[in-house]
Amino acid sequence: DAGVTQSPTHLIKTRGQHVTLRCSPISGHKSVSWYQQVLGQGPQFIFQYYEKEERGRGNFPDRFSARQFPNYSSELNVNALLLGDSALYLCASSFRTEPRAFFGQGTRLTVV
């Protein structure tokens, strides 16, 4: 079975632009979460979606938004990019409310 897949793997954007990151969870997983990992730090929680509803939001500005589709895939959108948004964005899926998370390989976003 395929694991969690994220696209694209790498992305370079200019300040002020908008970006959309995509994630496909493991088949059967209905929970998808997004994390931001800045170089040298641990991942920081951004959003969690379960059954297409937002179930949790981290301490991120409104420039960050997300959604989950009927097939449980998810998109993370970031508007008005800042240099500080440069990071590895990780998507994780879980089976129902099980604590163990399965992570994708991440999208490396560079804002210049």
Add this chain to the structure above:
Amino acid sequence: SQQGEEDPQALSIQEGENATMNCSYKTSINNLQWYRQNSGRGLVHLILIRSNEREKHSGRLRVTLDTSKKSSSLLITASRAADTASYFCATIVGAQKLVFGQGTRLTINP
């Protein structure tokens, strides 16, 4: 804010030696997990220990949990070059929000 804090931040040992990493957390937990990350890629789940467990083994991994001290340790025995990675402890806050520490960067020297 970080829930877990790993110690040390970096660890360098010789192949074959044992590596011990520690994690402290702030709030009450139902379980604690350890993840590994290779070269800034995705995280891989290693082991989960529940709050009513004191020790758990998985292959060369041994995890302990002391809820009275709000701390956990991860021991990797007989280290290999492939164990070179960053290791993170994580606790769950709310539904499924994982809160990670800053991690321990482990380097295994041949």
